[in-house]
Amino acid sequence: MIVFSNVSLIYPNSTRTVIEDLSMSIAEGEFVLVIGPTGSGKSSLLRLINGLVPHHTGGILAGDISVNGISTQSVKPGGLAHLIGIVGQNPLNGFVADTVEEELVFGMEALNLPAETMRKRVEEILDLLSLAPLRNRSIATLSGGEQQRVAIGSALVMHPKVLVLDEPTSALDPIAAEEVLSILHRLVHDLSLTVVIAEHKLERVIQFADRIIRINDLGASEIGKPEEIMKTSDIAPPIVHLARALGLNEVGLTVREVRRMSEDFRNQQFEIQAPVEVIPGREIIRISKLEVSYAKQLVLIANEISMNEGEIIAIMGRNGAGKSSLLRAIAGINSHAKGSITIAGMETAQLKGSLRRSHIAFVPQEPSDLLYAQSVKIECSQADKDNGVESGVTYALLNELTPNISTHVHPRDLSEGQRLALALSVVLSAKPLVLILDEPTRGLDYQAKKSLTKVLINYAKVLKQTIILATHDVELVAELATRVIFIADGEIVADGPTIEVLLSSPAFAPQVAKVMSPARWLTVADVIKAIPK
Amino acid sequence: MKLKPHPLTWWIWSAALAIGIARANNFWHSILIVGLVSLVVLQNKEDAPWSKSFLWSAKVALAVIMIRLFIGIVIGVPIPGTKLFTLPHLPLPSWMPGIRIGGPVMLERITSTLHEAVILAGIILILGAASSLTSPYRLLRTLPIYIYEVGVAVVIATTLLPQLVSSVYRIRQAQKLRGQKERGLAAWKRVAIPVLEESLARALDLAAAMDSRGYGYSRKRSRYRPISWRATDSIVALASIASFISPYLLFFCAVIPLGLRSRELVNR
Numbered sequence A: 001m002i003v004f005s006n007v008s009l010i011y012p013n014s015t016r017t018v019i020e021d022l023s024m025s026i027a028e029g030e031f032v033l034v035i036g037p038t039g040s041g042k043s044s045l046l047r048l049i050n051g052l053v054p055h056h057t058g059g060i061l062a063g064d065i066s067v068n069g070i071s072t073q074s075v076k077p078g079g080l081a082h083l084i085g086i087v088g089q090n091p092l093n094g095f096v097a098d099t100v101e102e103e104l105v106f107g108m109e110a111l112n113l114p115a116e117t118m119r120k121r122v123e124e125i126l127d128l129l130s131l132a133p134l135r136n137r138s139i140a141t142l143s144g145g146e147q148q149r150v151a152i153g154s155a156l157v158m159h160p161k162v163l164v165l166d167e168p169t170s171a172l173d174p175i176a177a178e179e180v181l182s183i184l185h186r187l188v189h190d191l192s193l194t195v196v197i198a199e200h201k202l203e204r205v206i207q208f209a210d211r212i213i214r215i216n217d218l219g220a221s222e223i224g225k226p227e228e229i230m231k232t233s234d235i236a237p238p239i240v241h242l243a244r245a246l247g248l249n250e251v252g253l254t255v256r257e258v259r260r261m262s263e264d265f266r267n268q269q270f271e272i273q274a275p276v277e278v279i280p281g282r283e284i285i286r287i288s289k290l291e292v293s294y295a296k297q298l299v300l301i302a303n304e305i306s307m308n309e310g311e312i313i314a315i316m317g318r319n320g321a322g323k324s325s326l327l328r329a330i331a332g333i334n335s336h337a338k339g340s341i342t343i344a345g346m347e348t349a350q351l352k353g354s355l356r357r358s359h360i361a362f363v364p365q366e367p368s369d370l371l372y373a374q375s376v377k378i379e380c381s382q383a384d385k386d387n388g389v390e391s392g393v394t395y396a397l398l399n400e401l402t403p404n405i406s407t408h409v410h411p412r413d414l415s416e417g418q419r420l421a422l423a424l425s426v427v428l429s430a431k432p433l434v435l436i437l438d439e440p441t442r443g444l445d446y447q448a449k450k451s452l453t454k455v456l457i458n459y460a461k462v463l464k465q466t467i468i469l470a471t472h473d474v475e476l477v478a479e480l481a482t483r484v485i486f487i488a489d490g491e492i493v494a495d496g497p498t499i500e501v502l503l504s505s506p507a508f509a510p511q512v513a514k515v516m517s518p519a520r521w522l523t524v525a526d527v528i529k530a531i532p533k
Numbered sequence B: 001m002k003l004k005p006h007p008l009t010w011w012i013w014s015a016a017l018a019i020g021i022a023r024a025n026n027f028w029h030s031i032l033i034v035g036l037v038s039l040v041v042l043q044n045k046e047d048a049p050w051s052k053s054f055l056w057s058a059k060v061a062l063a064v065i066m067i068r069l070f071i072g073i074v075i076g077v078p079i080p081g082t083k084l085f086t087l088p089h090l091p092l093p094s095w096m097p098g099i100r101i102g103g104p105v106m107l108e109r110i111t112s113t114l115h116e117a118v119i120l121a122g123i124i125l126i127l128g129a130a131s132s133l134t135s136p137y138r139l140l141r142t143l144p145i146y147i148y149e150v151g152v153a154v155v156i157a158t159t160l161l162p163q164l165v166s167s168v169y170r171i172r173q174a175q176k177l178r179g180q181k182e183r184g185l186a187a188w189k190r191v192a193i194p195v196l197e198e199s200l201a202r203a204l205d206l207a208a209a210m211d212s213r214g215y216g217y218s219r220k221r222s223r224y225r226p227i228s229w230r231a232t233d234s235i236v237a238l239a240s241i242a243s244f245i246s247p248y249l250l251f252f253c254a255v256i257p258l259g260l261r262s263r264e265l266v267n268r
Helices: A042-049 A100-110 A115-128 A144-156 A174-191 A202-208 A226-232 A238-245 A255-261 A263-267 A323-331 A353-359 A376-387 A393-401 A416-428 A446-463 A474-480 A498-503 A511-516 A524-530 B007-024 B027-043 B049-074 B107-133 B136-141 B145-177 B185-212 B231-242 B249-260
Strands: A002-010 A017-026 A031-035 A060-067 A084-087 A162-166 A194-198 A211-215 A221-224 A283-294 A297-308 A312-317 A337-343 A360-363 A434-438 A466-470 A483-488 A491-497 B083-090 B101-106
Touching: A002 A042, A017 A042, A017 A060, A017 A211, A017 A221, A031 A042, A031 A174, A031 A202, A042 A060, A042 A084, A042 A162, A042 A194, A042 A211, A084 A144, A084 B185, A100 A115, A100 A144, A115 A144, A144 A162, A144 A174, A162 A174, A174 A194, A174 A202, A211 A226, A221 A226, A238 A255, A238 A511, A238 A524, A255 A263, A255 A511, A283 A323, A297 A323, A297 A466, A297 A491, A312 A323, A312 A446, A312 A474, A323 A337, A323 A360, A323 A434, A323 A466, A353 A360, A353 A376, A360 A416, A360 B145, A376 A393, A376 A416, A393 A416, A393 A446, A416 A446, A446 A466, A446 A474, A474 A498, A474 A511, A483 A498, A491 A498, A511 A524, B007 B027, B007 B107, B007 B136, B007 B231, B007 B249, B027 B107, B027 B249, B049 B101, B049 B107, B083 B107, B101 B107, B136 B145, B145 B185, B231 B249
Parallel strands: A031 A194, A031 A211, A084 A162, A162 A194, A312 A466, A312 A483, A360 A434, A434 A466
Antiparallel strands: A002 A017, A002 A060, A211 A221, A283 A297, A283 A337, A483 A491, B083 B101
């Protein structure tokens, strides 16, 4: 279906080869996963398939790519629209119409299909993706998972033979992600659709993949069965790390496989570890009688929450459950919030200027919202000045987070992880009492996540500061958080130590816990600690 | 699904009403018509962004009345009539004859200004009603096919505007969190740069998405669910034309959409 022959790609004004001499072919009905560190050219590889690269972005392409026998060099991306559906990283950026139905037909109208055909196909897709109740809804009002389904629907409605998806689950909660991926799985099996997908959260997709393409920073790539690639790959889901830690001969890709392989291990008797006694620090945040309502609709209610020094609190819940509302209320910028929220005795809504900087730091979903300077250097010195610290402090902090960032680079040109690090060091140089992060790991690879985790744990332990983060990333929560607050439909349904909350819900349990159940371990490190020497 | 009138119907209807009140040139007449129009708007209200345009036009209309009144009272040519009160007179240089600021204020002056202002405000409100009753997307879909492609581009551009507003809001808030001052040129620069960068990135994304969905590839473009002109549309249009005969028929024209309501469509 898709044939790459000796493909190399270089972007103009860059000396780095994005892809070097890649030859492969993908058969009809294959589910292919593309992995690699951020900035390694996964997106470029995906966009090569329908010719967006280089037709749209520029760049020098050597070799040839053909899809269903059509070379992408001879036609523009529009000419492949009937053959290839492409779903971008952020579906909202690609939407053109106001309602779901209009969005679905946009491509078909462009290809001049007759109205009767469009009618039939729209109904078909609405049923297939369970979008029928949403048909007349305005796209802007849909939740993340629904938007993702609309984006997939508007690609599928063209009856493509190939579907290309760039990180389709990065903004979704575990349950919505599961939903989207199982739809893809079904399409591959029922319609023999060819799917090429790039994803960072391997624990979500690896079980569906027939083959994996791995790209590294230098543009070199290899393609193979998931079991083979995972044997050596450093980009791997926790389940593979677990298999390695246990010294198993093979790696398993699903919980079921690894449970079977690790049966002997699990049957051993382990000393039951006494739970680590956590001495609660001083109370730092107090929330009482919080109510948030938009357009007369109550979206969040919380009677009494108290947060202490040194805690890392993860706020979890489905898309639209009210996580961001809570974070913004705590930060004191939610104008719809009623009730009292104090940090060290001060109402957060009243904090201004330097007093605010020394009390709360907030890193929004888009860390770049905080940045405005033309280079890393200017950004850092501005932060030094604002925060009243010696010059160089912010940059030193940044160096600690991610070493070797060039000071002359524009913040936009940094990778996701580096940009987050820059935003973090800008706010942290003021030494705030509380750090709030909204979805910090969106688009971060395992490596970047690992260094973020290290920094945050260190920050909470050494400086006794409080960290609050909202996230969908179960594995991150397992590694990082000391306490989890679970929100459903605007109400707090669980609040307690991470281990208690995560283990009580199967959808939000990390992979290691699922494999090792009923033993109470969340991470690979927990398991290693328990292995008798 | 509710059967909606043709978007052009609303514009014909409101144009007829606007011309009607301008021709009738009667204070109470236009107040009554505006009242009836508000009723129609209230009845056909949707929860959509463009539905707010009636409210906005009401604000504009109010501002028009206020400004007109202010000018009518303060600046004016002296006319004879009942004197209400006298404002302090501002002497102007001799090369500005015929204009007077301040001085005596006449009752006739105020009533005639109010009369003009109300009719002008009425026209603004009626046009605002039409734009709040028609979805710009639906209106666009009635365009002839050869300008449709350009129209699609225009509409897509207009959908970006609310996104721009929301990203300005979001970034301003983030900057506030960084404890930045919220006023002044420097503050705006700090917001403008990320907003511009973001909208540029978004525009590129959008262009890529449209390109890969075949936009502009085929020379002809088909239409899903074309909007048809129905008997009810003809009735409203005819009533609108008939209203030119007499200002009293205008009331009939204004209320006719009230009768068009609640035609629910069971099967499409």
